[in-house]
Amino acid sequence: MPSDNVPSRPRRSERARRAILDATYDLVLEKGYAKLTIEAIAARAGVGKQTIYRWWPSKGAVMIDAFLPEGAGEETEVDLPDTGDLAADLKGVLRATADEFADPAFSARLRALSAEILLAPELAPDVAERVLGPGLRAYKKRLLAAQQAGVIAQGDDVDLDVAVELLLGPLHYRWLHDLGGITHDYVDTLVDFTLAALRPGATTTSSSSS
Amino acid sequence: MPSDNVPSRPRRSERARRAILDATYDLVLEKGYAKLTIEAIAARAGVGKQTIYRWWPSKGAVMIDAFLPEGAGEETEVDLPDTGDLAADLKGVLRATADEFADPAFSARLRALSAEILLAPELAPDVAERVLGPGLRAYKKRLLAAQQAGVIAQGDDVDLDVAVELLLGPLHYRWLHDLGGITHDYVDTLVDFTLAALRPGATTTSSSSS
Known part of the structure; x- marks a missing residue:
């Protein structure tokens, strides 16, 4: 040595x-x-x-x-595609993410990162900022553009941070707990559900009875 | 000793x-x-x-x-409340869950369990079955009842497993990565979004453009 x-x-x-x-x-x-x-x-x-x-x-x-990719950090911002078709754009990106989850190297990386922040929670903010931050902000930016275009619900009561978590949280939860396959169909369903939830006026009538 | x-x-x-x-x-x-x-x-x-x-x-x-609670396992099934108001029932249960996340003992327990299945993935199915299983099935059962009552969308294309993950996945993702507070308002928003996504006919028109 x-x-x-x-x-x-x-x-x-x-x-x-x-x-x-x-x-x-x-x-x-x-x-x-x-x-x-x-x-x-x-x-x-x-x-x-x-x-x-x-x-x-x-x-x-x-x-x-x-x-982390070389140079990753606050200055490494990414943009989601904006073809004008929100559903197609989100499905395209999330299908690529689903493919990444199927790659053992990606899965091992995410497993190690996630275990580390569970064992050493003080590292969580750094991981959230540097590893997840650019992606989370890119999704939110795309949803903001859709909101400005009037395609999804507008207003201060529409929490786009939660909307982004609707797209990504279930996928990570399913992966972590081995609850089912991370397929293209699965991520398409997540996009369909999330956009239905974000449709103008959608949440105002959700307090229904059964 | x-x-x-x-x-x-x-x-x-x-x-x-x-x-x-x-x-x-x-x-x-x-x-x-x-x-x-x-x-x-x-x-x-x-x-x-x-x-x-x-x-x-x-x-x-x-x-x-x-x-695990004493005797936890496949035979330990739980039911969600069914007052006839689906939104209120789900919010009640998820608010209690939010309160649990605020308890350091609960958080330490979940942290340890999650780290363990990341470091030893072969334990994930046992944890999913014994720890998460009863809760996941209880949510699905409540959604099935609402589906039969015509309150949420029906049909084979409505994936209630994914719907349950919409309720629980974002919450775990937010907690794991320290992305924000697990408050009553937050879980209420998750319920509102999820029920909007499940409204009859909601996902059929989600392929909108922006």
């Missing part, structure tokens, strides 16, 4: 940082997050443990950085 | 089992699931580690039993 000296040049430092993140990513996919250790990351990356602890306080913190 | 002999009588065996479950429950609430060990459970319960391993294969398995 190489010595644990402070990298003398930014390039070397960046190389070590990248090696640590790559090692973490690979080890989570190979062995699962439960068995990930700082020792194993250090050995795989060819650095000393102290090099890792210089930049990250815990294996969870390394893992979050390892699984 | 007491000796690790096999309890000679059923009553003693049951006492040891109960002590182990109580110790597990208390330790999770005191120290968090990440720091829970079989050693600590054994010490607190006053039994040997082998006594625990005789009944459970892992700390996760003990924890699941510790957090």
Whole structure:
């Protein structure tokens, strides 16, 4: 194992940082997050443990950085497609998400991230902001555009944050608890239900009796 | 620490089992699931580690039993209230759930259970069946009754499993990722959206343009 000296040049430092993140990513996919250790990351990356602890306080913190796309953060905003057909746009994006859930690497990544914020809740805000934030804001922005176009209900009482959670929450819940398949049909149903709930005037008459 | 002999009588065996479950429950609430060990459970319960391993294969398995109500399982079915007002019934139950999420003991329990099924996905079906199953089936049964009464949309294309996930999934997603408060207003909004989505004819016209 190489010595644990402070990298003398930014390039070397960046190389070590990248090696640590790559090692973490690979080890989570190979062995699962439960068995990930700082020792194993250090050995795989060819650095000393102290090099890792210089930049990250815990294996969870390394893992979050390892699984974020390069440069992810507040400045990395994304936009949903806007073809003029809200249902089709949402279904297209959520079908791609469903495909991602079927990918073992994606699933292992989400499993590790979710476990980490359960075991170390103080990391949840960072994960919510950096991992989920750009996506959540993109959905909300698309719904706002639809609202301005009069396609979905308007008004202060229409909570678009909750609307976004209607699209994404059930999918994560189903995945986490293995309640059923994450198929294209499934996400289409989520979109249909959510848009029905958001139709102008839809919630005003929901207090029905049975 | 007491000796690790096999309890000679059923009553003693049951006492040891109960002590182990109580110790597990208390330790999770005191120290968090990440720091829970079989050693600590054994010490607190006053039994040997082998006594625990005789009944459970892992700390996760003990924890699941510790957090289940006595006798929970397939035979423990529950019913939601049916006052004739579907919205009020659902809001009543979900408001009580929101209150539970505000209880640190409940939150610690759910955190531990969720982390365990992420780290050991093979436990997910057991948790889904025993922990979530009775609740999921109770919601579905209430929606079925409302469907038969003609209050919500009927037909094979109305997926009531997804409808139940619309009520519960966003709430768990919001909690897990610390996206916002789990308030009475919040769960009321979930019910309003879900019932709007389930209104007869609601989803047939959702393919609107914007």
